[in-house]
Amino acid sequence: MLLLSLEDGEGNKEMDGLHIHKIVKYYEYLSQKSDIEFSNYKLGAVSYELVENLDVLEETGLVEESTKGKLALSDEGEAAAKEIEADMRRDDIAKLQFAKKQLNDLTNDELLYFMYKLLPDTRQNSTEWARLSRRESELTRNLFRKGRISADTGAKWLGVTESEFVRTTSTQN
Amino acid sequence: MKLVFDTSAVIYLMERWGLVDELLDLSERHELLIPQRVREEFLSGDVTDSNRADIDRVFTLVPVALDKSLLPYFNFESSDGAVWVMSCCNGIDDFCCVIDELFGRNVCETLGIRFTGSIGVIRMMVKEGILNKSRIEEVKALIKQSSFYHKGSLLDKIDE
Numbered sequence: 001m002l003l004l005s006l007e008d009g010e011g012n013k014e015m016d017g018l019h020i021h022k023i024v025k026y027y028e029y030l031s032q033k034s035d036i037e038f039s040n041y042k043l044g045a046v047s048y049e050l051v052e053n054l055d056v057l058e059e060t061g062l063v064e065e066s067t068k069g070k071l072a073l074s075d076e077g078e079a080a081a082k083e084i085e086a087d088m089r090r091d092d093i094a095k096l097q098f099a100k101k102q103l104n105d106l107t108n109d110e111l112l113y114f115m116y117k118l119l120p121d122t123r124q125n126s127t128e129w130a131r132l133s134r135r136e137s138e139l140t141r142n143l144f145r146k147g148r149i150s151a152d153t154g155a156k157w158l159g160v161t162e163s164e165f166v167r168t169t170s171t172q173n
Numbered sequence: 174m175k176l177v178f179d180t181s182a183v184i185y186l187m188e189r190w191g192l193v194d195e196l197l198d199l200s201e202r203h204e205l206l207i208p209q210r211v212r213e214e215f216l217s218g219d220v221t222d223s224n225r226a227d228i229d230r231v232f233t234l235v236p237v238a239l240d241k242s243l244l245p246y247f248n249f250e251s252s253d254g255a256v257w258v259m260s261c262c263n264g265i266d267d268f269c270c271v272i273d274e275l276f277g278r279n280v281c282e283t284l285g286i287r288f289t290g291s292i293g294v295i296r297m298m299v300k301e302g303i304l305n306k307s308r309i310e311e312v313k314a315l316i317k318q319s320s321f322y323h324k325g326s327l328l329d330k331i332d333e
Contacts, residue, residue, distance in 0.1 A: 029245075030245040030246070031245070032245070091242070094283055094284060095245065097283060098246065098279075098280070098283045101279065101283070102279070118248065144276070145275075146275070147274075147275025147276045147278065147279050148276065149276055150247070150253050150255065150274055150276040150277060151181075151274060151276075152247075152250075152252055152253040152254075152255075153247075153248060153253075153276075162214075163218050163219070166181070
């Protein structure tokens with residue numbers, strides 16, 4: 001619920017299901033926690049537990065569907081999220097904020113690719129990885145240009161030196 | 174102020190845009206620092222003998238203890254020079270990171286670590302009278318010709 005109360009890099013709070021699953025998984029990665037159970041399915045790591053939690057939040061009126069078909073907090077949900085935030089450690093809030101800002105406004109392909117590269121185990125039953133891996137140069141460079149990965153990471157993902165990665169990626173605006 | 178430079182900023186300011194003399198001027202008013210990792214990254218690239226000499230003339234090597242709380246943001250690896258730059262500046266008022274890479278700047282922003290970039294350093298040089306008007310125009314032209322990723326509006330405001 002706290003996740004839905006935070007803004008992404010574009011100032012938006014609402015989220016679709018795919019982004020919720022991936023951002024929670026990324027947050028757990030950053031925090032080195034495994035409080036929520038994930039399974040590796042067609043679109044990578046997804047959580048039935050998260051689905052159930054979101055259903056309950058919708059039934060209780062704390063979460064509602066926005067006009068764009070995404071999920072957002074109701075006014076009651078926002079108030080409840082503030083209480084949750086007050087009890088959380090600053091370090092954990094920073095990681096949650098970072099996870100949302102880094103991932104929430106990515107396209108589905110960029111998001112899936114990012115998570116598959118970060119957590120290779122989640123490719124296990126993927127129906128998307130083969131298709132995405134054929135676009136690895138384009139997707140890696142997009143993620144770098146958007147500031148979601150460093151040049152060091154981008155170079156490692158493409159198996160090139162950092163200077164070559166930067167030289168072949170930097171563009172002027 | 175103590176400015177701690179990431180590798181990209183060293184490459185562009187010192188090597189690509191040829192601002193060695195200006196950086197030396199700046200170093201008389203502020204401390205220009207680099208962690209060992211940044212020095213290693215710079216020297217591992219395609220550098221001339223002159224560059225090798227310049228980096229030690231312009232910058233002071235600063236010993237840094239890796240701030241492990243930053244590692245999650247860097248995939249739990251310490252190979253990126255930026256994590257060492259941020260380790261140096263995290264939570265210390267008088268220190269400022271000089272980072273151009275958008276990812277690094279996003280991490281700084283999330284954690285409230287003070288930062289600027291290569292263009293910010295050039296603006297400092299302008300404000301402190303180290304760069305004159307004709308030299309500013311030369312530098313702007315060099316920036317436009319280089320592969321340095323920047324917002325055009327930032328370049329226009331360089332001498333404001």
